[in-house]
Amino acid sequence: MVHCFEILGQKLVFDPVSGGLHAVDGVAWDVISALAEGKSLPARHPPAAVAEVLQEVERLRAEGSLFSPDRGRELYVPPDFAPKSLCLMVAQECNLRCTYCFAGEGTYGGGLMPEEVAFKAVDFLLAHSGTVRTVEVDFFGGEPLLNFPLITAVVDYGTENARAQGKEISFTVTTNALLLDEGKTRYLLEKGINVVLSLDGRKEVHDHFRRFPNGSGSYERVLTNARRFFLAWSALPRSSYCYIRGTFTRKNLDFTRDFRHLVAQGFTAISLEPVVASQQEPYAFSEEDLPLVLQEYERLAEAYLHLRRQGRPVRFFHFELDPAGGPCLEKRLTGCGAGFAYLAVGVDGRLYPCHQFVGKEEFCLGDLAGGVSRPGLVEAFRQAYVYNKPCAGCWARFFCGGGCHAAAYATSGSILKPAVIGCALMRKRLECALYILAAVS
Numbered sequence: 001m002v003h004c005f006e007i008l009g010q011k012l013v014f015d016p017v018s019g020g021l022h023a024v025d026g027v028a029w030d031v032i033s034a035l036a037e038g039k040s041l042p043a044r045h046p047p048a049a050v051a052e053v054l055q056e057v058e059r060l061r062a063e064g065s066l067f068s069p070d071r072g073r074e075l076y077v078p079p080d081f082a083p084k085s086l087c088l089m090v091a092q093e094c095n096l097r098c099t100y101c102f103a104g105e106g107t108y109g110g111g112l113m114p115e116e117v118a119f120k121a122v123d124f125l126l127a128h129s130g131t132v133r134t135v136e137v138d139f140f141g142g143e144p145l146l147n148f149p150l151i152t153a154v155v156d157y158g159t160e161n162a163r164a165q166g167k168e169i170s171f172t173v174t175t176n177a178l179l180l181d182e183g184k185t186r187y188l189l190e191k192g193i194n195v196v197l198s199l200d201g202r203k204e205v206h207d208h209f210r211r212f213p214n215g216s217g218s219y220e221r222v223l224t225n226a227r228r229f230f231l232a233w234s235a236l237p238r239s240s241y242c243y244i245r246g247t248f249t250r251k252n253l254d255f256t257r258d259f260r261h262l263v264a265q266g267f268t269a270i271s272l273e274p275v276v277a278s279q280q281e282p283y284a285f286s287e288e289d290l291p292l293v294l295q296e297y298e299r300l301a302e303a304y305l306h307l308r309r310q311g312r313p314v315r316f317f318h319f320e321l322d323p324a325g326g327p328c329l330e331k332r333l334t335g336c337g338a339g340f341a342y343l344a345v346g347v348d349g350r351l352y353p354c355h356q357f358v359g360k361e362e363f364c365l366g367d368l369a370g371g372v373s374r375p376g377l378v379e380a381f382r383q384a385y386v387y388n389k390p391c392a393g394c395w396a397r398f399f400c401g402g403g404c405h406a407a408a409y410a411t412s413g414s415i416l417k418p419a420v421i422g423c424a425l426m427r428k429r430l431e432c433a434l435y436i437l438a439a440v441s
């Protein structure tokens with residue numbers, strides 16, 4: 001299988017198995033498209049030109065960068081249950097009431113995670129991570145900084161115990177930045193903790209959804225704190241990462257303007273994600289929005305490329321691609337590993353496949369005290385890889401990994417049925433990333 005596509009006036013041919021990317025002219029594009037679709041060769045081009053392309057195709061096929069066979073199905077065995085990453089819901093409460101929040105506008109009311117539960121979670125991770133040398137703990141919520149003393153205690157406990165077992169441990173905080181004052185900034189930087197800062201873009205876009213309980217917008221305070229942290233982080237020689245994570249919805253289909261806005265505020269590592277929501281929500285994307293969203297991704301790709309050509313060091317998460325190298329087969333086929341390589345722990349110590357499933361009884365895997373009590377559910381997630389989904393025939397499968405299970409469940413009611421809209425967005429993002437790669441190569 002190859003994917004032939006045209007974007008912003010550029011014809012590209014992509015071999016998803018090898019990661020081979022070829023910028024081609026009209027004759028080559030027509031010939032390769034015909035071969036890919038099993039159609040007869042185009043008669044409108046001079047036979048000599050077609051013959052030349054066929055010769056080149058054979059050369060690339062022999063070299064392994066075009067029409068490469070996919071042996072993943074034969075080679076792949078889903079990994080055993082061995083979580084290497086744990087998401088701790090250290091605060092199942094929030095100081096904001098964001099309309100699109102998966103936690104019911106931040107009101108799910110589970111309270112703060114006790115130290116005993118958090119320490120047991122670290123023990124669980126170290127005990128079940130098998131031969132994995134580096135494990136990860138994500139502090140999540142709600143708003144995790146509401147439980148900052150617990151975070152500091154877990155960092156000490158986790159670091160000490162991981163070392164005692166010959167392992168390394170890294171930490172990440174995903175925060176709305178409201179409580180990210182100078183003291184916490186210093187602490188997170190000193191400890192080398194990764195930080196994901198939630199900020200959606202322009203003030204009117206951010207404030208539309210990300211509001212305080214009294215209904216007022218949080219933009220000003222978030223921007224002040226996020227900028228202080230990001231600038232301090234940028235100034236350090238670093239091993240940790242930090243980026244701005246924004247959400248866009250059908251209310252801001254012009255999200256390139258939010259990207260530009262974030263760059264203008266000094267942020268150089270940015271991710272903008274489409275909202276995960278049930279189709280009933282007024283801010284969820286519908287199929288009729290797709291043409292506009294896809295066009296907007298092209299606009300975003302142009303804006304990003306423009307910055308790169310100016311030598312500006314801006315990173316946009318979805319446009320960074322290493323088609324020929326990149327993640328291992330496991331990661332490529334299972335995406336996030338939710339349910340067996342990655343788990344979430346609720347404030348009460350109950351285990352879930354990931355943070356998006358916390359509190360959904362039908363997805364509770366067990367708890368820290370008794371371990372996994374529903375192996376069938378773990379197995380369902382282990383088996384939810386690309387060859388067991390409609391993804392097997394999708395050209396994007398090795399880069400998408402079969403999509404987000406939570407988004408699939410939210411839209412189709414099954415983790416095995418990826419959302420049509422989500423797939424269209426994923427494929428477009430990949431096309432944009434490939435276009436950028438071709439343009440800068």
Ligand code: SF4
Nearest residue numbers: 391394400402403423
């Ligand atoms: S884009 Fe959709 S169909 Fe393609 S691999 Fe991803 S989830 Fe599967």
Ligand code: SF4
Nearest residue numbers: 336338354404405406
């Ligand atoms: S299922 Fe979706 S939300 Fe959950 S960890 Fe995977 S990608 Fe993230």
